[in-house]
Amino acid sequence: MSLLDVDGLTKTFGGLRALDDLSVAVDRGELVGVMGPNGAGKSTFFNCVSGVVTPDAGRVTFDGRDVTGDPPETLAKSGLVRTFQQTRELETMTVRDNVRLAAPDQRGERTLPALLRTSGMQDEERAVRERADDLIAAFELDHLRDEYSGALSGGQRKLLELARVLMLDPDLLLLDEPFAGVNPTLTNDIADRVRGLNDDGMTVVIIEHELETLTDLVDRLVVLQQGSLLVEGDPATVVEDPRVIEAYLGE
Numbered sequence: 001m002s003l004l005d006v007d008g009l010t011k012t013f014g015g016l017r018a019l020d021d022l023s024v025a026v027d028r029g030e031l032v033g034v035m036g037p038n039g040a041g042k043s044t045f046f047n048c049v050s051g052v053v054t055p056d057a058g059r060v061t062f063d064g065r066d067v068t069g070d071p072p073e074t075l076a077k078s079g080l081v082r083t084f085q086q087t088r089e090l091e092t093m094t095v096r097d098n099v100r101l102a103a104p105d106q107r108g109e110r111t112l113p114a115l116l117r118t119s120g121m122q123d124e125e126r127a128v129r130e131r132a133d134d135l136i137a138a139f140e141l142d143h144l145r146d147e148y149s150g151a152l153s154g155g156q157r158k159l160l161e162l163a164r165v166l167m168l169d170p171d172l173l174l175l176d177e178p179f180a181g182v183n184p185t186l187t188n189d190i191a192d193r194v195r196g197l198n199d200d201g202m203t204v205v206i207i208e209h210e211l212e213t214l215t216d217l218v219d220r221l222v223v224l225q226q227g228s229l230l231v232e233g234d235p236a237t238v239v240e241d242p243r244v245i246e247a248y249l250g251e
């Protein structure tokens with residue numbers, strides 16, 4: 001059974017069909033790339049799957065459950081997590097606080113004064129702090145942990161965003177253009193980390209314009225055009241497909 005099953009997804013904005021009866025399945029453990037010309041519907045696909053936008057028709061099944069229209073927080077708690085093209089960290093907070101705050105806050109305990117917190121709550125908080133510090137170290141952001149995240153470079157922000165979403169311990173990670181605006185060295189670094197996460201068992205779907213990085217990285221490519229599936233298959237075959245070449249030349 002697929003981990004993610006998208007069946008007949010349709011979404012219109014005004015008169016425009018951003019998704020048109022799109023069906024895509026992703027198996028557990030896969031690393032899948034999503035490409036397509038500007039306006040092909042890639043972000044709308046992620047938005048519908050991650051609950052940011054409700055589709056007009058179609059069904060999203062995650063881990064065997066119909067999750068169509070479920071809000072992003074509910075999906076994140078069940079293991080479906082995404083990043084955005086524009087990273088969402090708070091610029092006036094430090095790197096460390098940004099990572100800590102990404103942890104799910106089950107009981108709103110952070111609003112309680114310290115004296116009223118139970119030892120269970122304190123243990124939980126300690127675990128969150130430790131996990132945040134581990135992720136910051138793993139992403140080599142240690143030297144920046146007390147900096148405001150507004151001071152980071154584009155590439156460092158992408159790393160921070162990855163550290164933040166990993167606080168949620170996803171089963172399925174949707175990455176929206178993780179290499180956009182990132183220099184070649186950091187691009188390779190981020191690609192290696194994504195590969196590492198996938199090697200450790202995380203299922204990953206990546207939208208990316210940077211085709212060379214994407215084709216080297218993923219097991220399978222899905223190409224969208226005008227909201228529909230154009231071609232899918234192994235990366236080397238897909239990028240040579242005349243329909244794909246034509247779709248990109250027509251941009």
Ligand SMILES: Nc1ncnc2c1ncn2[C@@H]1O[C@H](COP(=O)(O)OP(=O)(O)OP(=O)(O)O)[C@@H](O)[C@H]1O
Binds near residue numbers: 016043
């Ligand atoms: N909230 C919205 N309101 C109106 N139109 C929208 C909205 N979101 C997307 N669209 C339109 O839907 C179409 C598909 O957009 P989408 O952002 O999904 O494409 P994309 O493949 O991600 O493009 P890009 O590569 O440029 O990010 C576009 O024509 C876009 O203008």
